[in-house]
Amino acid sequence: MQAETGRYNLARALGLAAWVIWSLALGGPQSFGFDMPKLTKGTGARFDMKLSTGAAEVAIIVADTSNSESAVEYYFKDLSWTGIEMWQRFHLRPEGKKMRLADGFILMPQFGQAMKLTPEYLQGFDGVQLSSFMMESSAEFNAHKVGVEKVTVPAGTVEATHYRVQQRGQTIDFWVHDSAKPVGVVKVVSSGKEIKHNYTMELRSLIQNAQPKIDPSKAGPLTKEAKEFLPKTGAGLLTQ
């Protein structure tokens, strides 16, 4: 029972960590105000992730971009024996001075075709909130700056800027560098009292010329089976 619960928790923690990376990528040190961030389709980054319950691979790419909308796609692979793979795609549109998560899609081979996420799966997570990273100005973001430090990750060594965000018992230290754009994140260390809050992510490589896996025009509705498996983003991720 405990091992099964651990695997269940891993899938949920993966979602949380990916959310944090995505938040940093699109709402991080750069301030985009009313404009969409300048992103190049097919670029992104791959990360090694370590959790207390196992290891995983996470990648994020720019799936599409236009003047009115950006789409990012996540790839996850659980590196334990299950080998679960998952792709998620999120569409963002500017709304006032903030970005709004307009649409989301998920593809897990076990559930068949890609599915469109319903609104309850697009709202804020517990722990550190998305809004913690969606800052309206560089000054606001710089309030979280710790300093500039040399960081070595599988992709190389850089003098990265270290930031720290704390909220609801979770502390996230992250290091960013321009050469790691479009995501910009080199390393993430999250800690907290809860199991789900403890993980690290390190940049393995930058990605170029990637094609998105999910085609929104071919996505179906979210099935009952998938709804039961996925954590609602507004609910506790590991409260069981």
Next chain:
Amino acid sequence: MVTLVLPSLLSHAEEALSKALKTEDLQNTTVSANDDLSRLTGGRDVAGQQIDPEQLKKMLEELQAVKQTMEERNRLLDQMMNE
């Protein structure tokens, strides 16, 4: 295709900065598992066999059953606490 930039510099990474981060060109393919990582650990059981989709689907159903059991336990605990 993985392009490793300045491998000699990376071998002394403790002291030196990389002039460029390692980059992989996916040549218009979708993102999937990194070969190096997957060869080591990903998606294989103890006998080295890839898990088939049916087996994984069954596992997901079992996990869902675990979740429901725990939710029921939590509901009963809440009920006891309230009483």
